[in-house]
Amino acid sequence: xxxxxxxxxxxxxxxxxxxxDICGKTYDDVLSIQEFHFIxxxxxxxxxFGDGTTYxxDICGKxxxxxxxNYMRYSEG
Numbered sequence: 001x002x003x004x005x006x007x008x009x010x011x012x013x014x015x016x017x018x019x020x021d022i023c024g025k026t027y028d029d030v031l032s033i034q035e036f037h038f039i040x041x042x043x044x045x046x047x048x049f050g051d052g053t054t055y056x057x058d059i060c061g062k063x064x065x066x067x068x069x070n071y072m073r074y075s076e077g
């Protein structure tokens with residue numbers, strides 16, 4: 001088998017910062033960005049958000065703990 005290739009120019013996008021949708025703070029260091037939680041979902045039939053509506057939220061670790069920490073389950077390890 002012979003494989004033939006052609007050169008293709010592409011543009012890559014590199015994540016350089018994320019802004020929290022709750023507190024509005026922008027984080028640009030890798031460790032803080034790793035602590036973000038990215039929610040993206042689509043409302044189903046009779047959804048509170050609307051049937052077929054896509055909703056998203058980027059939440060920093062601090063805001064997640066501040067807003068939901070009392071309701072989360074924690075385990076070591």
